[in-house]
Amino acid sequence: MIGVQNMGPSSRKSIKRKWVKRVKWGILLGLMVLIYGSHAPLITLTKVDGQIPFNASSCVVMIEFTKLLISLLSLILTGGTSALSAPPRLLLVAPYAVPAVLYALNNNLVVLMQAYMDPSSYQILSNLKIASTALLYSFCLGKRLQPAQWLALGFLVAAGVCHSYSSLDIEDPEGTEAEEGPRLHITAWGLFLVVVYCCVSGLAAVYTERVLKSQKLPLSLQNLYLYIFGVAINGLSSFSSVASDKSFLEGYSGVVWVIIAGQAVNGLLMSVVLKHSSGITRLFVISSSMLVNALLSWVILGLQLTPSFPVPVIMIGLAAYLYYR
Numbered sequence: 001m002i003g004v005q006n007m008g009p010s011s012r013k014s015i016k017r018k019w020v021k022r023v024k025w026g027i028l029l030g031l032m033v034l035i036y037g038s039h040a041p042l043i044t045l046t047k048v049d050g051q052i053p054f055n056a057s058s059c060v061v062m063i064e065f066t067k068l069l070i071s072l073l074s075l076i077l078t079g080g081t082s083a084l085s086a087p088p089r090l091l092l093v094a095p096y097a098v099p100a101v102l103y104a105l106n107n108n109l110v111v112l113m114q115a116y117m118d119p120s121s122y123q124i125l126s127n128l129k130i131a132s133t134a135l136l137y138s139f140c141l142g143k144r145l146q147p148a149q150w151l152a153l154g155f156l157v158a159a160g161v162c163h164s165y166s167s168l169d170i171e172d173p174e175g176t177e178a179e180e181g182p183r184l185h186i187t188a189w190g191l192f193l194v195v196v197y198c199c200v201s202g203l204a205a206v207y208t209e210r211v212l213k214s215q216k217l218p219l220s221l222q223n224l225y226l227y228i229f230g231v232a233i234n235g236l237s238s239f240s241s242v243a244s245d246k247s248f249l250e251g252y253s254g255v256v257w258v259i260i261a262g263q264a265v266n267g268l269l270m271s272v273v274l275k276h277s278s279g280i281t282r283l284f285v286i287s288s289s290m291l292v293n294a295l296l297s298w299v300i301l302g303l304q305l306t307p308s309f310p311v312p313v314i315m316i317g318l319a320a321y322l323y324y325r
Contacts, residue, residue: 025277028269028272028273029273029281029285031265031269032266032269032270032273032285032289033285033288033289033292034289034292035262035263035265035266036266036285036286036289036292036293037288037289037290037291037292037293037295037296038262038292038293038296039259039262039263039293040293040297041293041296041297041300041301042255042258042259042262043259044297044301045255045300045301046251046253046255046256046259048251052251053246053250053251053253054246054249054250054251054252054253054256055238055246055247055248055249055250055251057234057237057238058238058246058248058249059256059259059260060107060234060238061231061234061235061238062260063260063263063264063267064227064230064231064234064235065227065231066260066261066264067223067227067230067264067267067268068224068227068228068230068231070264070265070268071220071221071223071224071226071227071268072224074220074223075218075220075221075224078218078220080218080220080221088225092215093225095211095215096211096222096225096226096228096229097229097233098207098211099204099207099208099211099226099229099230100226100229100230100232100233100234101229101233102200102203102204102207103204103230104233104234104237105200106197106200106201106204107234107237108237109193109196109197109200110122110197112193113190113193113194113197115190116186116187116189116190116193117186117187117190117194118186121186121190122194123164124161124164124165125186125191125194126194126197126198127157127160127161127164128157128194128195128198129197129198129201129202130153130156130157130160130283130286130287131153131157131198132198132199132201132202133201133202133205133206133279133280133282133283134150134153134202134280134283135202136199136202136203136205136206137202137205137206137209137278137279137280140203140206140207140210141206141209141210143278148322148323148325149322149323151322152318152319152320152321152322152323153280153283153319153323155315155316155318155319155322156283156284156287156315156316156319158315159287159290159311159312159315159316159319160287160290160312162308162311162312162315163290163291163294163309163312164290166306166308166309166311166312205274205279205282206279208226208271208274209274209275209278209279212271212274212275213274213275219271219272219275222271222275223268223271226271270282270285273285280323284316284319284320284323287316287319288316290312291309291312291313291316294309
């Protein structure tokens with residue numbers, strides 16, 4: 001108390017600003033973890049007879065379109081429309097097309113990989129994108145990580161693998177392997193696709209962070225450029241796809257619109273993280289969301305938590321301590 005009383009007004013204001021900033025970041029990151037973690041349970045709630053009743057590619061387009069509308073509204077409300085009075089320079093806008101292309105490529109890789117491995121193998125191996133993102137973050141952005149931080153990211157990968165593997169059901173209900181053989185399988189081509197997927201995922205995050213931080217533009221305007229390309233590229237992919245026999249808005253329910261709104265908000269919040277924090281913070285958000293996903297699946301869907309559930313919780317907590325201490 002004596003130390004606080006001896007502080008001058010400027011020191012107390014500085015401490016107050018720091019705490020307000022921490023609270024804001026805590027709320028933002030907590031909201032992101034909740035939205036990320038609720039995505040899979042909400043998708044499950046939309047299923048009819050075990051099948052998703054809507055066109056998944058059209059849902060991606062609607063998410064991108066919603067982010068575009070929110071970005072435009074934000075730009076108008078903040079008085080940034082003067083930046084649109086003249087046509088933007090091509091060299092200024094063109095870099096924002098790259099993330100849209102990379103994310104569209106990854107969406108297609110996820111579908112393609114299913115032909116060369118089972119979903120459980122994909123679930124486990126996709127955790128390697130944490131390592132690929134960290135490596136690209138260090139090399140491409142010139143960010144030197146301390147040994148303790150690399151150890152923290154190792155714990156993060158281990159937590160993801162542990163959580164994914166502990167949720168698998170490799171044996172049939174009788175305790176023996178199914179007649180068609182083990183469920184876990186992956187081909188050499190599938191392993192190659194996983195490596196490509198993880199590298200593209202990391203590159204997309206690192207490149208987006210670099211673009212957002214290198215250009216001194218309002219974030220709402222940068223988001224506008226990002227999602228114009230996002231809508232265009234994903235829209236082209238959706239309308240040119242013949243894989244789905246569903247119409248564009250067929251099967252949309254209230255839950256689907258909640259998913260669209262949530263993912264749109266999360267995408268915009270992720271831009272804030274990449275602009276003002278780092279892609280490593282994004283990795284902690286995604287890893288923490290796995291635990292929220294499990295808890296919501298237990299509460300909403302009645303799924304059972306495995307006895308090893310506390311292990312990834314401890315690992316993620318230890319990783320956060322090591323990285324941010």
